[in-house]
Amino acid sequence: MSSPPSLEPALAAMRQLATQASATSATHSAGPVAAGGFAGELRASIQRINALQTDAKVKGEAFQAGDPEITLNDLMIDIQKASVAFQFGLQVRNRLVTAYRDVMNMQV
Numbered sequence: 001m002s003s004p005p006s007l008e009p010a011l012a013a014m015r016q017l018a019t020q021a022s023a024t025s026a027t028h029s030a031g032p033v034a035a036g037g038f039a040g041e042l043r044a045s046i047q048r049i050n051a052l053q054t055d056a057k058v059k060g061e062a063f064q065a066g067d068p069e070i071t072l073n074d075l076m077i078d079i080q081k082a083s084v085a086f087q088f089g090l091q092v093r094n095r096l097v098t099a100y101r102d103v104m105n106m107q108v
Helices: 008-027 039-062 071-104
Strands: none
Touching: 039 071
């Protein structure tokens, strides 16, 4: 009967990667996030959602003030875009939290 493979080499490699990652993040924490990275994409998505919501709010206030440039159709479309984007972002956040919890509950 053979013994199960040891996890020590894998754990040592993970510790080394974590150490390197923390050292790298400490040196780059003040700088911009690398283009295409997960954190950068997440930040850009949140900023796009915020921009849609801000735009809808500004157009709504302009419509209420009687601005003839803003039509009700355009306002409703912008509000729906902001709503759909927010709901999508909320679902992505929920999935990320669920994935994080699953990873944290894994038995080693």
